[in-house]
Amino acid sequence: MSSWALVTGATVGIGESFTRLLASHKYNIVLVARDLPKLNERAQSLEATYGVKTKVIQADLATDSGCATVEKFIADNEIEVLINNAGFGINKAFTVSDLAAEQQMFDVLTRTPMRLMHVSLPLMRARNKGVVINVTSVAAWIAGGTYSAAKSYLTVLSEAMHTELAGTNVKINALAPGFTRTQFHQRGRMSMKGLPNFMWLDPDVIVAKSWSDAQKGKPVSIPGWQYKILIFVMTTLPRSVVRKVGMNLRKKQRK
Numbered sequence: 001m002s003s004w005a006l007v008t009g010a011t012v013g014i015g016e017s018f019t020r021l022l023a024s025h026k027y028n029i030v031l032v033a034r035d036l037p038k039l040n041e042r043a044q045s046l047e048a049t050y051g052v053k054t055k056v057i058q059a060d061l062a063t064d065s066g067c068a069t070v071e072k073f074i075a076d077n078e079i080e081v082l083i084n085n086a087g088f089g090i091n092k093a094f095t096v097s098d099l100a101a102e103q104q105m106f107d108v109l110t111r112t113p114m115r116l117m118h119v120s121l122p123l124m125r126a127r128n129k130g131v132v133i134n135v136t137s138v139a140a141w142i143a144g145g146t147y148s149a150a151k152s153y154l155t156v157l158s159e160a161m162h163t164e165l166a167g168t169n170v171k172i173n174a175l176a177p178g179f180t181r182t183q184f185h186q187r188g189r190m191s192m193k194g195l196p197n198f199m200w201l202d203p204d205v206i207v208a209k210s211w212s213d214a215q216k217g218k219p220v221s222i223p224g225w226q227y228k229i230l231i232f233v234m235t236t237l238p239r240s241v242v243r244k245v246g247m248n249l250r251k252k253q254r255k
Helices: 013-024 036-050 064-076 099-127 146-164 203-215 225-236 239-253
Strands: 004-008 028-033 054-058 081-084 130-135 170-175
Touching (some): 013 036, 064 099, 099 146, 146 170
Parallel strands (some): 004 081, 028 054, 081 130
């Protein structure tokens, strides 16, 4: 019997890369996103290219109903791999941002992954098999507003679950990429003009690294030498400096 993997934010960027990688490993794919035409397009492409089965779930993970739809699907079906990837950013300072937008981002980046893990992990533990990869960010180590705070939550939760499930065959990994060539920054209307080319990562490369690290039982995956250095520096510097760097970076992105 073929195994199923569920990927949120499955139509573009890192999520789309995960669907192809998992399909290449012969997992059937459940694609979750808001855009039904794109979902159907990606599903058909995966079936044609890799010969796998697919299912699509149109859901807005910023809403209670959207989150509940995916929760129920996981509870009712045997999902061996869960990729919590859906996300977006807000290009405004917290003190002037729209509260509804902040709540939506919090729900997508924090509430939904937590709830999907809470449904998935007991089932995986009972079967003694499963993989959960949470797409976080190097921003988790930089005090750069609510996005950083949300990613920090998800990173720490991933590490905690990795420890809690140590000794089982359930693998938990936090993928913490840096700047990646996806539509993320364009959709968030963030200015990336000053970022040097060597800081950009390829989504297929980081997804392959994350999957490899998860199989090896590593709790956190940080693709790219440049971001390993960055995180080392950020964890070494005084927090007062880290706070300034984080907020200065956010200000530059808002220009």
